[in-house]
Amino acid sequence: MRVPALACRASLRNAALRNADTVACKRTFASYTLPTHRQAHGQNHQRTSRAAEWQSQRRWQSGAAAAVQEAAVHDPTALSQEAIVENLDPQEAARLDKVRNIGIAAHIDSGKTTATERVLFYTGRIKDIHEVRGRDAVGAKMDSMDLEREKGITIQSAATFCDWVKKNPDPVTGEMKEEKYHINLIDTPGHIDFTIEVERALRVLDGAVMILCAVSGVQSQTVTVDRQMRRYNIPRISFVNKMDRAGANPWKAIDGINQKLKIPAAALQVPIGMEDEFKGVVDLIRMRAVYSEGENGEVIREDEVPEDIREFAQEKRRKLIETLADVDDEIANAFLDERTPSPLEIKAAIRRATIALKFSPVLMGSALADKSVQPMLDAVCDFLPNPAEVENLALDRKRAEAPVKLVSYSSLPFVGLAFKLEESNFGQLTYIRVYQGKLRKGAHVTNARTGNKVKIPRIVRMHSNEMEDVQEIGAGEICAVFGIDCASGDTFADGSINYSMTSMFVPDPVISLSIQPKQTKDTPNFSKAMSRFQREDPTFRVHVDNESGESIISGMGELHLSIYVERMKREYGVEVITGQPQVAYRETMTQHVPFDYLLKKQTGGAGDYARVIGYMEPTGELGGNEFKQEVIGGTISEKYLFACDKGFQASCIEGPMLGHKVIGTRMIVNDGATHMTDSSELAFRTATMHAFRQAFRQGQPQVLEPLMKTVITAPNEFQGNIVGLLNKRNAAINDTEIGADDFVLTADCSLNAMFGFSSQLRAASQGKGEFSMEFSHYAAAPPQLQRELVAKHERERAERHKR
Numbered sequence: 001m002r003v004p005a006l007a008c009r010a011s012l013r014n015a016a017l018r019n020a021d022t023v024a025c026k027r028t029f030a031s032y033t034l035p036t037h038r039q040a041h042g043q044n045h046q047r048t049s050r051a052a053e054w055q056s057q058r059r060w061q062s063g064a065a066a067a068v069q070e071a072a073v074h075d076p077t078a079l080s081q082e083a084i085v086e087n088l089d090p091q092e093a094a095r096l097d098k099v100r101n102i103g104i105a106a107h108i109d110s111g112k113t114t115a116t117e118r119v120l121f122y123t124g125r126i127k128d129i130h131e132v133r134g135r136d137a138v139g140a141k142m143d144s145m146d147l148e149r150e151k152g153i154t155i156q157s158a159a160t161f162c163d164w165v166k167k168n169p170d171p172v173t174g175e176m177k178e179e180k181y182h183i184n185l186i187d188t189p190g191h192i193d194f195t196i197e198v199e200r201a202l203r204v205l206d207g208a209v210m211i212l213c214a215v216s217g218v219q220s221q222t223v224t225v226d227r228q229m230r231r232y233n234i235p236r237i238s239f240v241n242k243m244d245r246a247g248a249n250p251w252k253a254i255d256g257i258n259q260k261l262k263i264p265a266a267a268l269q270v271p272i273g274m275e276d277e278f279k280g281v282v283d284l285i286r287m288r289a290v291y292s293e294g295e296n297g298e299v300i301r302e303d304e305v306p307e308d309i310r311e312f313a314q315e316k317r318r319k320l321i322e323t324l325a326d327v328d329d330e331i332a333n334a335f336l337d338e339r340t341p342s343p344l345e346i347k348a349a350i351r352r353a354t355i356a357l358k359f360s361p362v363l364m365g366s367a368l369a370d371k372s373v374q375p376m377l378d379a380v381c382d383f384l385p386n387p388a389e390v391e392n393l394a395l396d397r398k399r400a401e402a403p404v405k406l407v408s409y410s411s412l413p414f415v416g417l418a419f420k421l422e423e424s425n426f427g428q429l430t431y432i433r434v435y436q437g438k439l440r441k442g443a444h445v446t447n448a449r450t451g452n453k454v455k456i457p458r459i460v461r462m463h464s465n466e467m468e469d470v471q472e473i474g475a476g477e478i479c480a481v482f483g484i485d486c487a488s489g490d491t492f493a494d495g496s497i498n499y500s501m502t503s504m505f506v507p508d509p510v511i512s513l514s515i516q517p518k519q520t521k522d523t524p525n526f527s528k529a530m531s532r533f534q535r536e537d538p539t540f541r542v543h544v545d546n547e548s549g550e551s552i553i554s555g556m557g558e559l560h561l562s563i564y565v566e567r568m569k570r571e572y573g574v575e576v577i578t579g580q581p582q583v584a585y586r587e588t589m590t591q592h593v594p595f596d597y598l599l600k601k602q603t604g605g606a607g608d609y610a611r612v613i614g615y616m617e618p619t620g621e622l623g624g625n626e627f628k629q630e631v632i633g634g635t636i637s638e639k640y641l642f643a644c645d646k647g648f649q650a651s652c653i654e655g656p657m658l659g660h661k662v663i664g665t666r667m668i669v670n671d672g673a674t675h676m677t678d679s680s681e682l683a684f685r686t687a688t689m690h691a692f693r694q695a696f697r698q699g700q701p702q703v704l705e706p707l708m709k710t711v712i713t714a715p716n717e718f719q720g721n722i723v724g725l726l727n728k729r730n731a732a733i734n735d736t737e738i739g740a741d742d743f744v745l746t747a748d749c750s751l752n753a754m755f756g757f758s759s760q761l762r763a764a765s766q767g768k769g770e771f772s773m774e775f776s777h778y779a780a781a782p783p784q785l786q787r788e789l790v791a792k793h794e795r796e797r798a799e800r801h802k803r
């Protein structure tokens, strides 16, 4: 759970601030902090004596850290994030102030990797720029997998870090100031099939750069990453890339952010020249023209705003201030007083509103043309939060999972989250975000899930596929460690506390296929690859079909599974045979059905006896299943009811119609009978499973199929062909947006009908159409298809039984 800060609610702190000088007021606040939570817990607290406050600076600092943590532990809401920031040890505060943990997320092909390559070049992390699908065949730094370089797409997120020296002239004095920021950066994939990579990156980052294409504006995956950023409360700046492309229109992109994503957004820049004449931008805060010059745009030259766009820039500056006035009180007051806020005030308001998730500042440039990327980096430092400014909560397992605010002080006990695992030549590499305390090489930390204590043998900072060894990592930073065994999403903590953090959202797979190695000699490597891929990627699942005995892999789409098949061949030398991709159907019942099932086998020796009575019904939502017991008078004992629950859960895994998962179904057991000697847990479990089958079949069951939100973009002349293709697939067209050259069509299509669509779209649009699909919801499959699927399943079952 993360809530951005700056909602200043510390009235006690303010009272203290009014009466004291800086040092004293911090101390006074420390003494006020404790009463706050203690009062909340009904304890009378004697205010710390004045004399005790005047301790040495060092002792006060650690005392304040402990007090803040204590307050944060006992009542996480009693302490504002701003108060945490203000109570930081000055050295720690200075360090954190210059740290930014950011992700780059966007629709497919918006230029995330290309922009990251420039960031690495301008910050001196790489010596030369290489392009995605570039002629030199080297490929961008962050796409380090061969497959990524060949296909020109990002498959796995990649982490790196760099130092950016921000050289902004002071907006008031004009004096050049240099400030060094440490940026941990994760470049994420755009394809929805690899969405887990975006999900886990955003889970641990403090801010994001959302890239948009200047021609296409807000696209389908922009909406998806917007949803993911909201899920984790991630403040973002927007960067309109590809300003050099024909048809570039940053204003359309900004309208899209305002209207489709519903985030107030305004440009901080206007372009100087457009399309292939794009030369640079006007900085609207300072009203200066900024040009990127030199061979790779590394030389930033500032100048007067060109005469011909001065008025336009003024108009857009007014628009920026107006938009800010809607989301920020201080600018609203200046607006009401008919006063133009100063550049400093504007900057401060943008920062406040961005971190409070009320606004997204928009910058623009062209990564490929090396133009205006540096101002985007400045904006990352200026407007995105430092780690101390973001609220992160954990659950205290020693106190009935009460929420605890984590405080990014290095002097507190360590808490970190393992958010990504990767197999490397040196063993398992675990990416960890340190939320509190320090992680030191050789230290012992405890895995909150397993309780296992592990030693940290090696810590590295990642630079794509390269690594640099470090001895320790402070609060608020990201690193990777070798040699610890854990699962993705595990929390590690110093042994003195038992905190656990909530993990990321993992979507359910929608597609599966059977797979087996071509040659039996490859089976050990095949198994090794399967277990590695599953450990690394929670959206990739493997199971053995109970009836056919085949290995089945499931994932987020055809591309997702095909990448693993390809990796199996390249990385493990295993050629495989795969079946046809299968849709992950679901099963549900639609009617209330009572049941009364008696299991009775009493023919000599120990028998089996269990009777279960109750009813089954739909829950009303196509979500989880529910088991309830309402037995009165103890006709079934607790332990047998527990066995009934187990039987119900097992039945939900393989539905009676097709063997797919059951959803939206409830079972209530309210009566039954037990035999003195012949009843057992196994008998009750089995009886429940039989009752389930019978009742489910009588309850008008349905096969549900996944419907996919499909977005197709193509030149206008192909609209008729494409609508024809969709009609043939019984798609429901929800929206069509016709632009100057292209149209964007949004439809709900059944996944089953979309196999092979990419080649047909190519044929219908002379290769110019693009589409993306994302799981939307489950809906009843057409009756004909349901009958065919059930008949096929019965046939295959009968054949297997014959064998």
Ligand SMILES: Nc1nc2c(ncn2[C@@H]2O[C@H](COP(=O)(O)OP(=O)(O)OP(=O)(O)O)[C@@H](O)[C@H]2O)c(=O)[nH]1
Binding pocket: 106, 107, 108, 109, 110, 111, 112, 113, 114, 115, 131, 132, 133, 152, 153, 154, 188, 189, 190, 191, 241, 242, 243, 244, 245, 365, 366, 367, 368, 369
């Ligand atoms: N004209 C133009 N093309 C660009 C620009 N930035 C990137 N591209 C091109 O757009 C294509 C996609 O760029 P990438 O950087 O791979 O995009 P991405 O968003 O990282 O792609 P995925 O991670 O696979 O979604 C490449 O061919 C780039 O050369 C730009 O500013 N202008």
